[in-house]
Each structure stands twice: as C-alpha cells, then as structure tokens.
Amino acid sequence: MNNNIEIKHMTKSYTDFRLNQVDLTVPKGSIVGLIGENGAGKTTLIKGMLGLVHPEEGEVYIFGKDTRTCMKEIKADIGVVLDDSFFMELLKVKSIDTIMKGVYKQWDSSLFYDYLSRFGIDPSKKIKELSKGMRKKLEILTALSHHPKLLILDEPTSGLDPVVRNEILDIFQDFIYNEECSILLSTHITSDLEHIADYLAFIDNGTMLFFKTRDEILDGYGILKCDEKQFHMLEASDVIRYRKNRYNYEVLVEDRHKIRRLYQNAVIDKITIENLMLLYIKGEKI
Numbered sequence: 001m002n003n004n005i006e007i008k009h010m011t012k013s014y015t016d017f018r019l020n021q022v023d024l025t026v027p028k029g030s031i032v033g034l035i036g037e038n039g040a041g042k043t044t045l046i047k048g049m050l051g052l053v054h055p056e057e058g059e060v061y062i063f064g065k066d067t068r069t070c071m072k073e074i075k076a077d078i079g080v081v082l083d084d085s086f087f088m089e090l091l092k093v094k095s096i097d098t099i100m101k102g103v104y105k106q107w108d109s110s111l112f113y114d115y116l117s118r119f120g121i122d123p124s125k126k127i128k129e130l131s132k133g134m135r136k137k138l139e140i141l142t143a144l145s146h147h148p149k150l151l152i153l154d155e156p157t158s159g160l161d162p163v164v165r166n167e168i169l170d171i172f173q174d175f176i177y178n179e180e181c182s183i184l185l186s187t188h189i190t191s192d193l194e195h196i197a198d199y200l201a202f203i204d205n206g207t208m209l210f211f212k213t214r215d216e217i218l219d220g221y222g223i224l225k226c227d228e229k230q231f232h233m234l235e236a237s238d239v240i241r242y243r244k245n246r247y248n249y250e251v252l253v254e255d256r257h258k259i260r261r262l263y264q265n266a267v268i269d270k271i272t273i274e275n276l277m278l279l280y281i282k283g284e285k286i
C-alpha cells in the first residue's frame with residue numbers, strides 16, 4: 001500500500017453544486033496541495049472523505065482501509081484541522097490536554113506542551129482570549145499531538161502572519177520526513193505550496209482538472225507572451241488557455257521548453273501556481 005488516501009469517483013450533489021466523480025490519491029511521504037477557487041468543492045471533498053457529509057457515490061480508503069467500515073480505527077491515526085473547526089471558547093488551553101487524553105490513546109501531553117511553548121501560547125489562558133492566529137496555531141498543534149500518520153488540513157494557515165506560517169510549514173516538512181506520513185492540505189496561499197507540496201490537485205467547479213507533481217507544473221508550464229499575429233500562428237493544441245490583454249496575448253502552455261524550441265523568438269515566462277490557476281479559470285480555450 002503506497003497511498004495513505006485513495007478517493008475513487010466521489011460524487012456529492014447540493015442544489016447548485018455537484019462534486020463530480022472525483023479521484024484523488026495521497027501517496028505516503030508526500031504533501032498534496034488541494035487548490036481551486038472559492039466554492040470549487042475542496043471542503044466538500046475533505047468532509048466527504050471524513051464522513052462529515054455523505055457522498056452519493058464513491059469509495060474512500062485511508063491507510064488502505066475502507067472508511068465505510070473502519071472509520072473509528074482510521075481516526076486514531078489522523079489529525080484534522082477544518083476551516084470551521086472550533087474549540088469551546090470558555091475552555092482554558094490546558095483543558096485541551098485533559099480532554100484529548102481521553103480521546104486518543106497515543107495523545108502525547110509533553111509534545112503538546114512543547115508545541116505550546118514553541119508557539120508562545122500560554123496554557124492558562126482561556127481560548128476566547130487568544131488571537132485568531134493563535135487559535136489556528138492551537139488547532140494545528142492539537143492535531144499533531146497524538147502522533148498522527150496523516151494530516152488533513154483545510155486552510156490551516158489562513159490568517160497567520162508570514163513568520164508563523166513559515167514555522168508551520170517547517171513543522172509540516174518535518175512531519176513527512178517519516179515516509180509513512182502524509183499531508184493533504186487545502187489552501188489559497190499558493191506560494192506556500194510552491195515551497196512544500198509534492199503534488200497539486202486542482203479542483204474546478206466540482207471536477208478534478210489535474211493531479212500533477214509540483215515539479216511537472218513549475219518546470220513544465222509557462223506563459224507565452226505574444227502579439228496577435230504570433231498568437232494566430234500557434235497550433236491550437238499548444239494553447240491550453242489564453243487571455244487577450246490590452247497590448248498582448250498571454251498563453252498558457254504545458255511544455256514551455258517545447259514552445260521555446262518551436263517559436264524561437266517567443267517570450268515565455270515561468271509559471272507560478274497563482275498564474276496557472278488564474279489562466280485556467282479565467283482564460284479562454286481556442
């Protein structure tokens with residue numbers, strides 16, 4: 001078993017939205033970044049996988065086990081941070097330790113207190129006295145403190161300043177140093193994924209557009225900038241998406257090295273994940 005998560009053909013319909021036959025794998029020892037615009041279906045996919053919403057179709061295997069029959073044992077080995085998770089406001093931070101000891105056999109109080117001191121969170125404070133960023137940190141360190149093998153994180157770093165975000169990204173990278181572990185992470189902070197993701201899964205309007213390695217994307221894709229005459233000389237198959245701007249065309253190409261060989265005077269920029277998403281979503285097809 002090489003994958004910690006395997007989702008097959010997940011379908012979930014709401015009145016105005018359908019997550020449509022989505023497949024996703026999260027290999028062991030890897031970080032998979034889930035990207036897509038607001039409302040694309042990332043949270044629905046994560047909640048469907050965890051049994052928090054009920055898909056009409058599809059199968060989910062975590063650690064090779066079927067979530068329909070083994071969710072209880074699976075949950076012992078995963079750490080989850082959801083976009084809308086919350087702790088009871090009136091609790092003190094240190095009460096989380098007492099509660100979680102009763103929830104997880106592998107709960108590690110000393111690791112929990114180490115993380116609290118590393119992130120500067122006072123155990124005797126009430127949760128409602130913490131800033132938004134501190135609460136987020138608390139959620140993440142709580143998810144890590146029972147030695148999970150898999151982290152499933154929906155927007156874990158939103159609202160955090162760049163310094164703390166970097167600390168958290170370091171923790172994520174340490175986490176998958178153990179090659180049995182993996183992380184599935186949905187985020188709008190695509191620059192974070194450029195640093196840490198091994199794979200990117202791009203969901204658009206309920207459909208999986210692609211699942212590729214970060215290197216395939218960043219080393220392969222490019223943005224060709226050209227005028228109208230040059231644009232019309234391009235092979236349609238080389239144009240994934242394009243945008244016509246005031247003075248030029250921006251063309252998303254899948255293999256920028258090939259395009260450079262074919263059109264030797266072309267100006268081709270490297271891609272960022274943000275530009276890739278923008279062109280896929282806002283660009284046109286020939």
Ligand SMILES: Nc1ncnc2c1ncn2[C@@H]1O[C@H](COP(=O)(O)OP(=O)(O)OP(=O)(O)O)[C@@H](O)[C@H]1O
Nearest residue numbers: 014015016017036037038039040041042043044045
């Ligand atoms: N309980 C629900 N009832 C009806 N529609 C829902 C429900 N939950 C989600 N949706 C709809 O499903 C679609 C996908 O929502 P989802 O939260 O999965 O998107 P997302 O990619 O996580 O978005 P964001 O980046 O904004 O968090 C949206 O159109 C949303 O309105």
